[in-house]
Amino acid sequence: MDFLAPLLAVYAPGVPIGVRGGGGRFVRVRRVGGIELTPNHDQPWLDVLVWHDSDRTRMALANQLWAWLRAANNDPAGTGAVVLYGSTVLGPRQMPDPADDTKSICMFTVELIVRPA
Structure with missing residues (x-):
């Protein structure tokens, strides 16, 4: 989130980003897996x-x-981390909103x- 938040603030002002929440205009980032690559490198799935x-x-x-995540190449993420793109597990797709199946979200x-x- 520390990598995406400043980019999102310029591209889509007023669209919040967080680990909880949704609906309206919102971006949620959540870790869903991944492993320790080395003692100093994490390899999360998001x-x-x-x-x-x-x-x-x-x-x-x-x-x-x-696109921003795929372009990440040793870019700062906040003050204490650097982020590098690994791979796409599932590309962007429309699907039902997990909280309200009458609405849609986009997810990758x-x-x-x-x-x-």
Whole structure:
């Protein structure tokens, strides 16, 4: 989140990002797996869930977030970490909102490598 939050603030001002919440306009980032790569390198799998006004805006925002993560190459993430793209586990896709199946979200899963700065 420390990597994505400043980029999101410029690209989509007013769209919050967090580990809890959803609905309306929101981006949720959650760790869903991964392993320790080395004693100093973590290799998390992250789900990125996107809520927005329409299928088009949800997918556009998800694709932008996905592009930023795929471009990560030893970029700072906050003050204490560096992030590097590993791979895409599942690309962006529309699916039912887990909290309300009458609505939709866009979601993707990536694997990153995170190390101390």
